[in-house]
Amino acid sequence: MESQTNIDISRRNFLKTSLLASGGMLIGFNFMAAYKPKAAMPTSIENLNFNNFNAYIKISDEGFVTIFSPNPEIGQGVKTSMPMIVAEELDVDWNKVTVVQAGLDTKNFKGQIAGGSQSIRSNWNVLRQTGATAKQLLINAAAQKWNVDASTCKASKGIISNAKGETLDYVDVVKLATTLPIPEKVTLKEIKDFHIIGKEIVNVDIDKIITGKPLFGLDFKTEGMLYAAVVRPPAFGQTLVSFDASEAKSISGVLDVFTIGEKARNFLSKGYVSWTAILSESDKIVVVATSTWAALKAKKTIKAQWKQATELESSAFHDKKLMSLLEGDTLKVVREDGNINDAFQQADTIIERTYHSPFLPHNCLEPMNFYANVTADKIELVGPTQTPEEVSKAVAVLLGRKVEEISVEMTRMGGGFGRRLYSDFALEAAEIGAKIQKPVKMVSAREDDMTTGVYKPSVKYQIKAAIKDGKISGYQLKEAAFNGNMYGAIAHFFPAGCIPNYKVATASVDSKITTGAWRAPYTNFLAFAEQSFFDELAAAIKIDPIQLRLDLLQKVKNTTDKKIQYSGERMENTIKLVREKSNWGKVSNGIYQGFAAYYSHNTHVAEVADIELKDGFPIIKKVTVAVDCGVVINLSGAKNQVEGGVIDGIGHAMFGDMSFENGKPTAKNFDVYRLIRMQETPKVEVHFLQNDLSPTGLGEPGLPPAGGAVANAIHAALGKRIYQQPFVKELKKSSVLG
């Protein structure tokens, strides 16, 4: 808890001020970094550069506050919530605040990433201190004007007052404030005094969104800009042999057809390690045209021949590979407590289950696209990327240019879900731009996105538990996955610390299918497997499933194990809140409930799904959610994230289905690939735990428990356990539904 000063960075080095030539005060500061001692402040908004500072606050002569916010907006709400934190501590009226997406200088500043629900968590202190320091500076200026001690003055909502009851507006002292030294000691507000944080604040881009103003990468345009569509290998593992583009070239608007790939191969051969650059070894065919339609239409007419060096992968192959990993000897132990073998030997009952999930595409609604203008002296890149810093570094290597010559402008993103952490599309645009030396926008069609993208890897879990004298005495989890395994502290999540004999082991095998982070990586499916397994354990022990979790959590309280980050107390409180709000066990006949709880991305979440049967088919009516994410910044945005996360989790658990035949995804577009739609959605009721703890992320944590809660409710309704996603496919196979 931090309600008072607790500075862990040198405040001297994180904030500077200047007087604007046009009037008003400019405060430059940095997220995640200190500025260089000699950094000069700009004195006009027109010349605002982001070389030395990556964020600015402007207080105008009229008292309006503009916050230039740097972090990428992919729909998780940070463009609204991060400035709210600054405005709260600066103590101004939110109605006078405007937020502008800041540009980016990637050579000086790091940390420009939206991912892992970390934006708020990692910037909370810096943002508060920035606002509080600026406020103190204005108070000091007023005190000097009044010739009183600053400690006798205070400020609230843009007005400074002294002990005599005199007041000055911020705008009355901005000029003087720019001449004063940056205060070194500031007091942060008490959480009870917040008047912006914790309120429902409407998304700062709302007016632009509802009137259709250009915001997204696909909306960005420059004079004379051309459009490019790219033909990539149709199957993972293939490379281009030859192609015929004669029909494409006859389509009006088509200017050129050529291949790219040499630079990408050269880039890969340099061994430059960049997780943003998922690139194919193959040549790709590029159509450049004067309109998007001409480029996309011409692309479809190209006849290409492809070859492969190794066998192309199919879903049956994937399934076999993962099974052999679970049974093989490549498993690596990532956590082990007690003696799991003894626990199994002494058990009264052993339960073992295997869970399977397919590869899944991200399906951001805005297809991948990027603008590149490559000229002799500079490279301009504009578009929807979650990792602009990585883009500029990778493009420098790709094109053999200096990072200083490259600018990356982030647009608002039409969804991310992890996909835009990998900026292969930006590198393609850069290679095309280098070839034609004209401004160009690379545009993917939906089919390109769905079939040549990045996927959540297919994963299997095998979980085995020992029950002795009505207690869980042993728990073993094996993970088999493609191209990587669970990371960070996941092996130390619940039930680590709750069960005396505990073991987690993982194994991975390479696949040609490009895989990557997908909203709540690994836990998005692990939570379903684990939480449905616990539902089975509760049934075997004949105990209420919620009570089983609460009993287990007692054992992790006061743990001294530093690897265990989740809190027994916080999880217990979260579970108790959802039990109360969902009327657990007290609902009327015909409603079947399922429970799941999960800690991920530093946030504790518990969910109860309510299901009714209609013609024997389960209809998810409602999901009650309890969340402990510490202090809630924007109540409206926070609820929106959780509502969306829960429905997204249910949608993919119920319908998400992507299989491969000979290296090719079997679904290409939304006619075959099913995303959740309105009539399939439950009402999501969100309750936040009230506390003063530092805020944690919300972009991901709502999703993982959703599948488990629904699977457990389906079991309550139909008596059927589900071990595979998508659930709908499993239910159709089942005789329960006929």
Next chain:
Amino acid sequence: MPNYTLSINGKTQTVTADADTPLLWILRDELNLVGTKFGCGIAQCGACTVHIDGIATRSCQTQISYLEDVKITTIEGLSENGTHPVQEAWKEIDVPQCGYCQAGQIMTAAAFLAENKNPTEEEIREAMHGNICRCASYNRIEKAVKVASEKMS
């Protein structure tokens, strides 16, 4: 390439394009009306929804050669300043997350409410079923359509 004269948001516009060009790309690339979004290109997601003579229509599957005698309305022309009751409801409920699908959602809702001023919950859910929101802001879309219907009645 032939010329086509179109009525878009109350203005007459002449464009030169191949007959099979979808309205979506005329709007976005030729007329700079980029509020209408490209999502799937096969009329499955609804991001490209516009009104043609008041009827919600997928512009990605509507060829320009069929549009000479109709009135086209896009999100930019739904109201002067974002004051259509559906837009106001979207703001009041703070619907969007990424925001990409929302113009299509708003156009679908506006056409639906013009026909059905006092819809039931089931009717709202059915009317909005064709529009995908990948962020799954469905609860708020449903609520905002209800609020808009109250504003309109």
